[in-house]
Amino acid sequence: MNSVLPRILVVDDLFGRxxxxxxxxxxxxxxxxxxxxxxxxxxxxxxxxxxxxxxxxRVVFCRGQLPTISGVGATVENDLPGTIExxxxxxxxxxxxxxxxWSLLLLDLCFYxxxxxxxxxxxxxxxxxxxxxxxxxxxxxxxxxxxAIHREFPELPIFVLSSKPREAVSLEFSRRGALGFIDxxxxxxxxxxxxxxxxxxxxxxxxGEIVGFSIxxxxxxxxxxxxxxxxENLLIRxxxxxGKEVLAxxxxxxGSDEIWAKQDDNAGAKRYSxxxxxxSAVLTPNLFASELFxxxxxxxxxxxxKVGLIEIAKGGDLFLDEIxxxxxxxxxxxxxxxxxxxxxxxGAREPLDVDVRFISATxxxxxxAVKGFRLDLLDRLRLGGTIWLPxxxxxxxxxxxxxxxxxxxxxxxxxxxxxxxxxxxxxxxLIANEWSxxxxxLRACLFDAVNRHPDVEHLVPEHLRLATDLTRKAGTxxxxxxxxxxxxxxxxxxxxxxxxxxxxxxxxxDPRNIAQxxxxxxxxxxxxxxxxxxxxxxxxxxxKRRTPLxxxxxxxxxxxxxxxxxxxxxxxxxxxxxxxxxxxxxxxELQGDLxxxxxxxxxxxxxxxxxxxxxx
Amino acid sequence: xxxxxxxxxxxxxxxxxxxxxxxxxxSALDSAANVIKGRIRGAKYLDAIFSKEIAEWPERRxxxxxxxxxxxxxxxxxxxxxxxxxxxxEPDIREVLSELLHQLWLIRYPIRRWISDALAAAxxxxxxxxxxxxxxxxxxxxxxxxxxxxxxxVFREACRSLARNIETLPNQILVI
Numbered sequence: 001m002n003s004v005l006p007r008i009l010v011v012d013d014l015f016g017r018x019x020x021x022x023x024x025x026x027x028x029x030x031x032x033x034x035x036x037x038x039x040x041x042x043x044x045x046x047x048x049x050x051x052x053x054x055x056x057x058r059v060v061f062c063r064g065q066l067p068t069i070s071g072v073g074a075t076v077e078n079d080l081p082g083t084i085e086x087x088x089x090x091x092x093x094x095x096x097x098x099x100x101x102w103s104l105l106l107l108d109l110c111f112y113x114x115x116x117x118x119x120x121x122x123x124x125x126x127x128x129x130x131x132x133x134x135x136x137x138x139x140x141x142x143x144x145x146x147x148a149i150h151r152e153f154p155e156l157p158i159f160v161l162s163s164k165p166r167e168a169v170s171l172e173f174s175r176r177g178a179l180g181f182i183d184x185x186x187x188x189x190x191x192x193x194x195x196x197x198x199x200x201x202x203x204x205x206x207x208g209e210i211v212g213f214s215i216x217x218x219x220x221x222x223x224x225x226x227x228x229x230x231x232e233n234l235l236i237r238x239x240x241x242x243g244k245e246v247l248a249x250x251x252x253x254x255g256s257d258e259i260w261a262k263q264d265d266n267a268g269a270k271r272y273s274x275x276x277x278x279x280s281a282v283l284t285p286n287l288f289a290s291e292l293f294x295x296x297x298x299x300x301x302x303x304x305x306k307v308g309l310i311e312i313a314k315g316g317d318l319f320l321d322e323i324x325x326x327x328x329x330x331x332x333x334x335x336x337x338x339x340x341x342x343x344x345x346x347g348a349r350e351p352l353d354v355d356v357r358f359i360s361a362t363x364x365x366x367x368x369a370v371k372g373f374r375l376d377l378l379d380r381l382r383l384g385g386t387i388w389l390p391x392x393x394x395x396x397x398x399x400x401x402x403x404x405x406x407x408x409x410x411x412x413x414x415x416x417x418x419x420x421x422x423x424x425x426x427x428x429x430l431i432a433n434e435w436s437x438x439x440x441x442l443r444a445c446l447f448d449a450v451n452r453h454p455d456v457e458h459l460v461p462e463h464l465r466l467a468t469d470l471t472r473k474a475g476t477x478x479x480x481x482x483x484x485x486x487x488x489x490x491x492x493x494x495x496x497x498x499x500x501x502x503x504x505x506x507x508x509x510d511p512r513n514i515a516q517x518x519x520x521x522x523x524x525x526x527x528x529x530x531x532x533x534x535x536x537x538x539x540x541x542x543x544k545r546r547t548p549l550x551x552x553x554x555x556x557x558x559x560x561x562x563x564x565x566x567x568x569x570x571x572x573x574x575x576x577x578x579x580x581x582x583x584x585x586x587x588x589e590l591q592g593d594l595x596x597x598x599x600x601x602x603x604x605x606x607x608x609x610x611x612x613x614x615x616x
Numbered sequence: 617x618x619x620x621x622x623x624x625x626x627x628x629x630x631x632x633x634x635x636x637x638x639x640x641x642x643s644a645l646d647s648a649a650n651v652i653k654g655r656i657r658g659a660k661y662l663d664a665i666f667s668k669e670i671a672e673w674p675e676r677r678x679x680x681x682x683x684x685x686x687x688x689x690x691x692x693x694x695x696x697x698x699x700x701x702x703x704x705x706e707p708d709i710r711e712v713l714s715e716l717l718h719q720l721w722l723i724r725y726p727i728r729r730w731i732s733d734a735l736a737a738a739x740x741x742x743x744x745x746x747x748x749x750x751x752x753x754x755x756x757x758x759x760x761x762x763x764x765x766x767x768x769x770v771f772r773e774a775c776r777s778l779a780r781n782i783e784t785l786p787n788q789i790l791v792i
Contacts, residue, residue: 014639025668026639032647032656050651050658124635163638185638187776189646 006103016063109142150177228255232384241440273316744771
């Protein structure tokens with residue numbers, strides 16, 4: 001099965017139930033209606049009853065209840081923890097393995113519980129009678145699930161899929177984080193699902209130009225697809241070598257409907273529009289006017305005309321890379337074009353209308369005054385939005401798939417080079433590297449490795465020449481951690497926790513190379529302790545109580561600990577114990593809020609309880 | 617105001633419209649449409665839809681007709697008088713007032729039009745069913761016979777229209 005296909009999870013009591021010895025007809029028909037290819041299950045030999053020539057997505061079903069198989073006499077109950085665990089496996093678990101996470105979750109609202117009787121089984125096989133509370137729109141289990149899922153997986157896009165009336169629940173599902181509602185019985189249901197995937201789903205690039213299944217990349221692709229639907233100018237931001245031009249190409253492609261038109265019943269001729277890349281070398285004070293606006297032909301003087309790049313891009317997109325380096329004269333000219341939507345060729349008198357979307361890119365903080373970039377131009381360049389591309393260190397789980405791609409490319413670029421396997425140790429070294437030059441640097445490193453070792457069947461760590469080494473020097477303070485605020489924090493002020501967990505999952509201590517890691521227990525422990533301290537600091541900031549007398553806020557340790565543990569029933573004394581365990585080892589080094597939090601905790605709980613442990 | 621036990625008619629309506637018509641039949645028909653359009657390959661699957669979901673229509677039709685016939689009786693506000701304290705009133709008074717309330721309800725809401733629209737929609741489904749099952753789903757070179765495809769679409773739309781008509785019926789007893 002195509003592994004780039006989107007992957008949908010459907011949580012529904014009717015479609016998710018398993019039937020002993022027979023197929024779930026309702027599930028089959030749902031798949032046939034929405035053109036969803038069910039993923040083969042390891043515990044089943046069932047073959048699908050049909051073949052879909054062009055599936056919209058892969059699909060996995062979850063009942064959301066226990067038991068999954070319920071014959072007459074069984075009692076069916078809703079299963080919140082089990083459902084969350086299923087989602088977690090396909091979300092965090094998939095990311096850690098470098099697989100595609102859930103692109104979209106389709107969630108039913110009403111889950112019927114209770115006993116499976118002869119009568120209820122006759123009506124719908126293996127379904128229970130239902131209880132009156134099941135059908136109460138204020139208490140649908142689907143809304144409870146929605147709450148829990150959105151809290152733990154805020155980036156996971158969720159749509160409600162139900163045949164219940166939308167009006168009764170639209171406010172509630174909107175409040176709880178669902179992005180939309182698809183009526184199961186709607187005649188245009190498949191089109192609505194396709195649209196939902198396109199607009200809101202975490203969908204990889206099916207063309208394979210942008211490689212990766214990590215959540216930061218899928219989020220960037222989603223922003224790109226949303227932006228592609230309108231013709232407003234866009235700004236792409238990201239460090240050097242992150243693929244800004246490739247993303248601009250993606251925006252252009254999806255905006256031209258090349259990818260989605262083929263799914264349309266009424267697909268007409270594909271609409272092609274130009275995509276012009278402006279080489280930043282031509283944006284000099286002497287050259288820019290003729291290159292961008294063109295030259296008016298004048299037969300009287302024998303001047304040959306030239307069509308400018310903006311005119312060539314008419315009806316399409318013009319990509320301007322490294323916009324921050326543009327000289328002031330060019331900025332002024334561009335600003336006029338963006339304001340008036342007209343150009344005047346060099347030597348012409350009459351302006352020409354232009355319908356061009358400008359997609360710009362930069363790796364700089366253009367807002368900084370020292371850069372001298374006109375903010376009024378910047379505002380027009382990002383009128384349609386800003387898309388952030390993550391650095392490679394924020395998407396380490398994509399390194400294996402990128403590596404395999406680049407190694408094959410390098411092998412194919414020259415004749416006579418052997419095909420090689422990449423050893424696990426080499427891959428670990430690649431994953432652990434900092435990659436300040438991002439994807440471009442990774443590609444260069446792998447091409448270098450392949451070209452210097454054309455006659456081997458294995459790529460080993462010794463073949464790799466890396467610019468940086470991630471090994472920490474002994475004694476470096478963990479508070480100057482290398483996990484610097486990256487793309488996720490800068491762009492959204494949110495957390496980099498998924499990336500951090502992915503990094504941790506990828507760390508490997510090689511028993512054959514003990515020199516690299518022996519004697520570092522104290523460093524590792526301090527690193528973990530400071531990480532927890534920073535986690536706690538964020539919670540203290542988030543839960544500060546601000547009053548007129550204390551505008552900077554008073555810290556509150558009880559709400560802060562509830563926040564980091566997710567335990568709303570936590571008592572104040574237990575919260576104090578947790579603070580002491582986290583911060584106690586750092587007692588002599590604390591300042592500010594953390595110092596104050598520890599002091600409060602010690603005042604509340606002067607003695608450590610007898611049954612406490614050092615672990616949280 | 618005393619709450620009525622309208623659960624029985626609602627349960628029957630839910631079973632027909634929600635659980636069978638929308639969740640089973642229409643879902644199967646939408647999937648079958650993809651077979652007919654060539655998006656799905658599976659001749660046996662299409663046969664199964666005809667022999668299972670579509671074949672249930674004649675029996676389900678009987679349930680539906682009973683459901684629609686029972687609506688005016690089971691969902692009329694005259695049932696209020698079967699519950700306390702109204703059930704303790706004098707029989708003569710109860711009879712007059714309940715009939716008055718029932719007639720006001722019929723005037724206030726287009727109950728009988730709703731029912732006749734639903735019956736007409738059921739008849740359209742029935743007609744479409746007969747024509748469809750008498751068609752020959754001949755497939756040549758991956759394409760189905762045009763007449764069969766057209767009759768299928770008519771039947772599917774009739775079913776969708778029926779679902780909409782049944783949804784129009786109120787989901788609680790309306791008291792003036």
